[in-house]
Amino acid sequence: MIRPADYPPPAVDPFGAPTDPEPVEVDVAIVGAGPAGLAAAIRLGQLAPHLSVAVLEKGTAVGSHLLSGAVVRPGPLRELVGDFPSYGEVPGEAVYLLTQRRAVRVPTPPTMRNEGNVVVSLSQLGRWLAERAEAGGATVLPETAAVALLVDDERVVGVRTGDKGRGRDAEETARFEPGSDVRAKVTILAEGTAGHLTGAAVARFGLGGVNAQVWALGVKEVWRVARPLSRVIHTLGWPLRTAARWREFGGSFIYPLGEELVSLGLVVGLDYADAELSVHDLLQSLKLHPLVRELLDGGERVQWGAKTIPEGGFLSLPRRCSAPGLLLCGDAAGFVNVPALKGVHLAVETGRLAAEAAASGELESYDAALRSSWIWAELREVRNVRQAFGHGLWLGGALAGAMTLTRGRFPPRDRRNEPDAAQPVVTGAGRRAPAPDGKLTFDKLSSVFLSGNRTREDQPSHIRIASPVPRELGELWVRMCPAQVYEVGEEHPDGTVDVQVASSNCVQCGAITAKGGRLTPPEGGSGPEYTLT
Amino acid sequence: MKVAVCVKAVPSAATGAPLDPQTFRLDRSGDLALSEYDAHAVEEALRVRGDDGEVVVLSLGPERAGEALRKALAMGADRSVLIADAAFEGADLLATSAALAGALAREQAELVLFGQQSPEGNGACLWAAVAERLRLPVVSQVAELAVEEGAVRGKRQTELGYETLRAPLPAVVAVSDAINEPRYPSLKGIMGAKAKPQEVLSAADVGGARDSGTRVLALRPPPPRGERRRVENGSASDAAEAIVQFLVEKRLL
Amino acid sequence: MKTLVYLEQHGDAVTPASLGVLAKAQSLGGDVAALLAGSGVRALADRLGGVVFVADHALLEAPLPQPRVDVLERLVRDEGFEAVLFAQSVLASDVAAGLAARLDAGLNWDLVDAEVRGGALVGVRPALDDSVYVDVAWATTPALALFRAGAFDAGSGGGASEVREVPIALGERSTRVELVEQAVEESSGPSIQDADVIVAGGRGLGAPDRFELVEELARVLGGAVAATRAVVDAGWYPYAAQVGQTGKTVSPKLYVAIGVSGAVQHKVGMQGSGTVVAINKDPHAPIFEFADLAVVGDLHEIVPKLTELVRARRS
Numbered sequence A: 001m002i003r004p005a006d007y008p009p010p011a012v013d014p015f016g017a018p019t020d021p022e023p024v025e026v027d028v029a030i031v032g033a034g035p036a037g038l039a040a041a042i043r044l045g046q047l048a049p050h051l052s053v054a055v056l057e058k059g060t061a062v063g064s065h066l067l068s069g070a071v072v073r074p075g076p077l078r079e080l081v082g083d084f085p086s087y088g089e090v091p092g093e094a095v096y097l098l099t100q101r102r103a104v105r106v107p108t109p110p111t112m113r114n115e116g117n118v119v120v121s122l123s124q125l126g127r128w129l130a131e132r133a134e135a136g137g138a139t140v141l142p143e144t145a146a147v148a149l150l151v152d153d154e155r156v157v158g159v160r161t162g163d164k165g166r167g168r169d170a171e172e173t174a175r176f177e178p179g180s181d182v183r184a185k186v187t188i189l190a191e192g193t194a195g196h197l198t199g200a201a202v203a204r205f206g207l208g209g210v211n212a213q214v215w216a217l218g219v220k221e222v223w224r225v226a227r228p229l230s231r232v233i234h235t236l237g238w239p240l241r242t243a244a245r246w247r248e249f250g251g252s253f254i255y256p257l258g259e260e261l262v263s264l265g266l267v268v269g270l271d272y273a274d275a276e277l278s279v280h281d282l283l284q285s286l287k288l289h290p291l292v293r294e295l296l297d298g299g300e301r302v303q304w305g306a307k308t309i310p311e312g313g314f315l316s317l318p319r320r321c322s323a324p325g326l327l328l329c330g331d332a333a334g335f336v337n338v339p340a341l342k343g344v345h346l347a348v349e350t351g352r353l354a355a356e357a358a359a360s361g362e363l364e365s366y367d368a369a370l371r372s373s374w375i376w377a378e379l380r381e382v383r384n385v386r387q388a389f390g391h392g393l394w395l396g397g398a399l400a401g402a403m404t405l406t407r408g409r410f411p412p413r414d415r416r417n418e419p420d421a422a423q424p425v426v427t428g429a430g431r432r433a434p435a436p437d438g439k440l441t442f443d444k445l446s447s448v449f450l451s452g453n454r455t456r457e458d459q460p461s462h463i464r465i466a467s468p469v470p471r472e473l474g475e476l477w478v479r480m481c482p483a484q485v486y487e488v489g490e491e492h493p494d495g496t497v498d499v500q501v502a503s504s505n506c507v508q509c510g511a512i513t514a515k516g517g518r519l520t521p522p523e524g525g526s527g528p529e530y531t532l533t
Numbered sequence B: 001m002k003v004a005v006c007v008k009a010v011p012s013a014a015t016g017a018p019l020d021p022q023t024f025r026l027d028r029s030g031d032l033a034l035s036e037y038d039a040h041a042v043e044e045a046l047r048v049r050g051d052d053g054e055v056v057v058l059s060l061g062p063e064r065a066g067e068a069l070r071k072a073l074a075m076g077a078d079r080s081v082l083i084a085d086a087a088f089e090g091a092d093l094l095a096t097s098a099a100l101a102g103a104l105a106r107e108q109a110e111l112v113l114f115g116q117q118s119p120e121g122n123g124a125c126l127w128a129a130v131a132e133r134l135r136l137p138v139v140s141q142v143a144e145l146a147v148e149e150g151a152v153r154g155k156r157q158t159e160l161g162y163e164t165l166r167a168p169l170p171a172v173v174a175v176s177d178a179i180n181e182p183r184y185p186s187l188k189g190i191m192g193a194k195a196k197p198q199e200v201l202s203a204a205d206v207g208g209a210r211d212s213g214t215r216v217l218a219l220r221p222p223p224p225r226g227e228r229r230r231v232e233n234g235s236a237s238d239a240a241e242a243i244v245q246f247l248v249e250k251r252l253l
Numbered sequence C: 001m002k003t004l005v006y007l008e009q010h011g012d013a014v015t016p017a018s019l020g021v022l023a024k025a026q027s028l029g030g031d032v033a034a035l036l037a038g039s040g041v042r043a044l045a046d047r048l049g050g051v052v053f054v055a056d057h058a059l060l061e062a063p064l065p066q067p068r069v070d071v072l073e074r075l076v077r078d079e080g081f082e083a084v085l086f087a088q089s090v091l092a093s094d095v096a097a098g099l100a101a102r103l104d105a106g107l108n109w110d111l112v113d114a115e116v117r118g119g120a121l122v123g124v125r126p127a128l129d130d131s132v133y134v135d136v137a138w139a140t141t142p143a144l145a146l147f148r149a150g151a152f153d154a155g156s157g158g159g160a161s162e163v164r165e166v167p168i169a170l171g172e173r174s175t176r177v178e179l180v181e182q183a184v185e186e187s188s189g190p191s192i193q194d195a196d197v198i199v200a201g202g203r204g205l206g207a208p209d210r211f212e213l214v215e216e217l218a219r220v221l222g223g224a225v226a227a228t229r230a231v232v233d234a235g236w237y238p239y240a241a242q243v244g245q246t247g248k249t250v251s252p253k254l255y256v257a258i259g260v261s262g263a264v265q266h267k268v269g270m271q272g273s274g275t276v277v278a279i280n281k282d283p284h285a286p287i288f289e290f291a292d293l294a295v296v297g298d299l300h301e302i303v304p305k306l307t308e309l310v311r312a313r314r315s
Helices: A035-047 A075-081 A122-135 A196-204 A279-287 A290-296 A344-360 A365-372 A374-381 A385-391 A393-405 A444-449 A471-480 B036-048 B065-075 B093-107 B126-134 B187-193 B236-249 C016-028 C065-079 C090-103 C208-221 C229-233 C264-270 C299-314
Strands: A024-031 A053-056 A093-098 A103-106 A139-141 A146-152 A155-161 A164-166 A172-177 A181-189 A215-224 A232-237 A250-257 A261-269 A300-310 A326-328 A486-491 A496-501 B002-007 B009-011 B032-034 B054-060 B079-083 B111-115 B138-148 B151-157 B161-168 B171-175 B198-201 B214-220 B229-231 C002-007 C031-038 C048-056 C083-087 C107-111 C113-117 C120-127 C132-138 C143-147 C159-165 C178-184 C197-201 C224-227 C254-258 C275-280 C293-296
Touching (some): A024 A155, A024 B187, A035 A053, A035 A075, A035 A122, A035 A344, A053 A122, A053 A181, A075 A344, A122 A139, A139 B187, A146 A181, A146 A196, A181 A344, A196 A326, A215 A250, A215 A279, A250 A290, A261 A290, A279 A290, A326 A344, A344 A365, A344 A374, A471 A486, A471 A496, B002 B065, B002 B093, B002 B126, B009 B065, B032 B036, B032 B065, B036 B054, B036 B138, B054 B065, B065 B198, B079 B093, B093 B126, B126 B138, B126 B171, B126 C065, B138 B161, B138 C065, B151 B171, B161 B171, B229 B236, B236 C275, B236 C293, C016 C083, C016 C113, C016 C143, C031 C065, C065 C090, C090 C107, C090 C143, C107 C120, C107 C132, C120 C143, C197 C208, C275 C299
Parallel strands (some): A024 A053, A024 A181, A053 A139, A093 A232, A181 A326, B002 B054, B002 B111, B054 B079, B079 B198, B111 B171, B138 B171, B229 C293, C002 C031, C031 C048, C048 C159, C083 C143, C197 C224, C197 C254, C254 C275, C275 C293
Antiparallel strands (some): A146 A155, A155 A181, A164 A172, A215 A300, A486 A496, B009 B032, B138 B151, B151 B161, B161 C178, C120 C132
């Protein structure tokens, strides 16, 4: 039994003084072209078109690194941009409790009601929002990774972008292009889940919340289907274990994207106890369930992806989302309504509020605005739900139900949690994955291919882990990673093993950050190229 | 030196570009990016431009191709010219070369560069057709380019080996991907690209739209790979013989 | 249909690819003639059989396209050819495209086959990484066609040719390019991106020095050497040679995989290959699922023998 947190990765310190003699200067620098960052850019274009705004996006294009289900509460987005393209309102819904062979319909928990919500592909929505942001005057810069915060006298004065054209050993190749300083009066971090700079900023500026952040890993696929799916489906239970000691919190989602496509995925909390658990492989198993198999029969898998979701909720929010020169929003800060499985509307709203604070010149007003916004009440109400499921599916469900009914007044205390990496894991649970058949179920490398990943091989590894480590920890990482980045290598006389990192497979889901390592941004333009996720 | 680079905006690999079964054209509704082969040509143009020179990128494509051209501007090109007109949908070699020649005639560049091939074209040789229309000398597959007084010297790779050719300027040169490593645009380059002039021309500006000389009749699935064979349990010599046999049958030996 | 086949020669032989196109043209019927353009090529024309136009001139010695366009234009106009066929090569592609612009004649390239339907020529070409085949036609006369090298076998035909001299009148603007230097190379091997044949080595080789087996075989096949990600990661071979998802994507006519297990990552790098031969001692190696010829056995014994047999055939 081991705890990943006992083997921390080499320290990373993404801060620096401005040094570039020819920096790029903007009024507002936004890191991340996701719903939070783009909402901020759009709002700035509306409120203060005279301000220069740059949105830095590490993916090849906007949308390349955006992945979600997604069923979105449309209100905040409509308020910001009016009508936006989607796959329409949720046509109907069902929640099932699965066993290996059966599916029992259960009443939809109130937190999962989706009337009036719309189905979108977040990747597509991101691309559309980026066009709106640019129409409003923002400059969106894809293939640009922000790798450090520029700090001057304990004030954030911008970000440094990553170098390009370094080789495997960090040497400068013929194509070497050094990163630049982007000086900004206000830096808005909208990096998304497991944001590298956000995590470091929270530590440096003492912004940590009541609880540590915890994550779930979501692995999803997009299928072209032979028959349209007419409702939004969620499942609980199989293939996850329900007993408390396994800590397998999660479930699956199956959403129709119009008539021809279906988005389906499995989300599992990363505090699980079984070191051999592989969310990727459990999703493959899920597809063999009669309920799911029938939906996919005659279809074809067209895209695959993986991304973590912050699940700490209200109690894991930073105690302040602002620091001198800096604002935090979206998933990077943990703004997700876990029981409702919704974060996009919160990303949009926090992005909007961050923009308003930036435009006003008074960054401290951001925290006040958050607290008086409906965001605060919404998240506070469900603040203990995730922790309840530490008691397993049944008791957890009952507790969660009670919490919902009382709108968060029960239980009165705030429930604490443990970081994912501090949870001990056990081996030998003996769960077997089905051998992939290449038509319905697939191996990890085939999946990575379908993420559109074309990461340049000859670059330094962007993943920080301790090495060597105990074999069980290496095996944990091997199973955990949906993209087969890790491989257990040579064993040392003391029983520890080297862990080989095939960093070009990485789809930057963030799971390693939750489980004892750290994901940092690779060269801009690396990673997946999602278009439908 | 004034250098014109003819480039093509092609579907970004990630989106994949299926052929539309109705029109038999590439379904280009996805993102367009600067063709990787053409990036080498842009890079070479930037290298030979010199301090007083100018690099113009030209392309024939839909209006959306403007974005892809911006990458060339971000790398350092000075201007872009896009020939965008519905009349050019599905343009073949004849129509494309005529349009590009029309646009190039307006530019009067000393050197016209092309990338080695179009990724979905396989062996396309636009440069030779354009050179013919412009009545300029042409050198292709150049892996090393040197500019001399009033001429260019190009070392090219062919199936047989290397040749060094010399052509007087103005000339058309197609560069192979071995010639250089295209630079990454700097952040300042990317941000500065938006301010650079991007001209859009219609068919009328380039002398009208030629009819295509070719037509697509039908799409069909490729012939099946043929039966798979397996050789097992024999001696190593038998196996080697079987392989040779197989290769001869397939006309690969 | 009156057809002209452009023949290319290297050294003192007409290229097999050109002869293949000639054989194909003859099989399509109609009036077929060939053109041989160069310097001192008259002798080559004698053995080809059929009508052979010869354009023999010092200015045609260098392998440059534009003078050849002049020759072809004159010949096509004078003789009224309705179709001109080429075997693809660096030179032939430039000639064909230049001629297309000169005559405003349609050009279809990368063809792997052709037929005559209702009196008109129809070509077949692969598209989208060979995942689909397209039937193509021409809207002009003449019709120009470039065929993939190696699409057709040279026929057994030959015999005495009827040789006709072509009058040479080269335009000034066609002769401005000058050949300064030429170096015919014993192939140190083509780059894996362009190679028609690729021999790839994987972990099954066992040790880095075993790559010699792969290199030898590649040499006798005239191909390039590639390596799988596993082997590159282990430092056995440079990643310039890596084929696989984020390495290079290749589409040779022949791909020989030696000791390669066939992980999907590698597979998608070589998916576009024409023919795949795999040698591996593990009968269940995934690569066997898409190999056209699966050879289960000890590569250390098979590959040297294979290399010998190929070498013997080639000499």
